Amino acid sequence: MERRTIGAGALAVGAVGLGCMPMSWAYSTSRQRGDESLRTVHRALDLGSTLLDTADMYGPFTNELLVGRALKERRADAFVSTKVGLLVGEQHIVANGRPGYVKRACDASLRRLQTDVIDLYQLHRADPEVPVEETWGAMAELVRAGKVRALGLCAVGARGGRRSGTRLHDTTLRQLQRVQQVFPVSAVEAELSVWSPEALDTLLPWCEARGIGFLAAMPLGNGFLTGTLTPGEGFEPDDMRARHPRFTAEMMASNQPIVAGLRRVAARHGEHVTPAQVALAWVLAQGRHVVPVPGTKRERCVTENAGAERVRLTAEDLAEVSGLPGAQGSWD
Secondary structure, three states, rough: EEEEOOOOOOOOEEOEEEEHHHHOOOOOOOOOOHHHHHHHHHHHHHHHHOEEEEOOOOOOOHHHHHHHHEEEEEEEEOEEEEOOEEEOOOOOOEOOOOOOHHHHHHHHHHHHHOOOOEEEEEEOOOOOOOHHHHHHHHHHHHOOOEEEEEEEEEEOOOHHHHOOOOOOOOHHHHHHHHHOOOOOEEEEEOOOOOOOOHOOOOOOHHHHHHOOEEEEEEEOHHHHHHHHOOOOOOOOOOOOOHHHHOHHHHHHHHHHHHEEEEEHHHHHHHOOOHHHHHHHHHHHOOOOEEHHHHHHOOOOHHHHHHHHHHOOOOOHHHHHHHHHHOOOOOOO
C-alpha cells in the first residue's frame, strides 16, 4: 500500500488506516466479537493499513486492550494512535485535561497497548476547566520522556458548531493556534467524507499549509456511504446511529441519491469496485497528507477498504462526487 506522512517528523503510515472503535464502542454490541476483531486488526496490518486508531474511552479501556493483543505480536508492523482527555461515566462523558491525569492516563494506555511508546497521542477534547496549553504541555513532556512520538488534536464535534451559528471548525482552529505555540501538532483528526465535507473549507487547508497530517474520521459516513444500510431497518439502542439525525428512516431515504452517485462512479471502474471504495478514494484525493480512518470490526470490510487505495478517480469522477446532493438530517 502507498505510504503517507504525518507531520513534520515524516511519520509514515499506510494510506488507509483502521478505526478500531466499532470493535468495542458506539456500534451494536451484540455484533462485537473479540476474536473476529483481532483477526481484522491482523488483516489490516497484512494489507499495509498500519495506522490503528483507538482511544482510552472506547469501551472504556477494552479497545486498547484488544489492540494491545495484536501489538504484542506485531508492534513493528503498526502505527499506534490513541487518545486522552475524556472520561466515561454511567450516563455521561466528561473532559479531563489536568496535567497529572494526562500523565497517568498515558502510562495506563501504554500498559493496555503492551507497548513502550505511542506513535501518535491525541487530545480527544480540551477540558474547559484547564487551559489547553497546560494539557498540551503535559503531553509534550511525554514526548520528551520517550513515551510518545508525536501529538495530535481531535476536532470539536459537528453539532456544537451547527447550533452556535459559528463556522464548524472555528473552535478547533483557535485551539490549534494556541497549542502550536507550545509544541508542534503532527496531526488533526476530524470528520471528512462525501456527505460531511466541511473540513475542506478551513481546517484541511490550515493543516496543509503547515505540513500537518489529517486523519479523516468517519470517511464512510458511519456506514451510510457503503450502500449496505437499509432505511427503516433500525439500529440497536446502544448504537450511536439510533440517535443520529441523519439515520432516521426518513433521512436515510432522502439521502439515497448520494449512494446512487457513488454507485455510478464505481460502475465506471469495474464490477468489483464498491461505493465504499469510491467514497474512500475521494477522501484520499483531497491531499497527500490525508489518511482516511474507516472503522470496522470485520475482515471483509477492512479488505474492501484497503482496496480503495488502488481506485484512481478521474477529474470527472471527482467533480461528480463533489457535486452530489448535500446530506440531509433532522438538524437541518
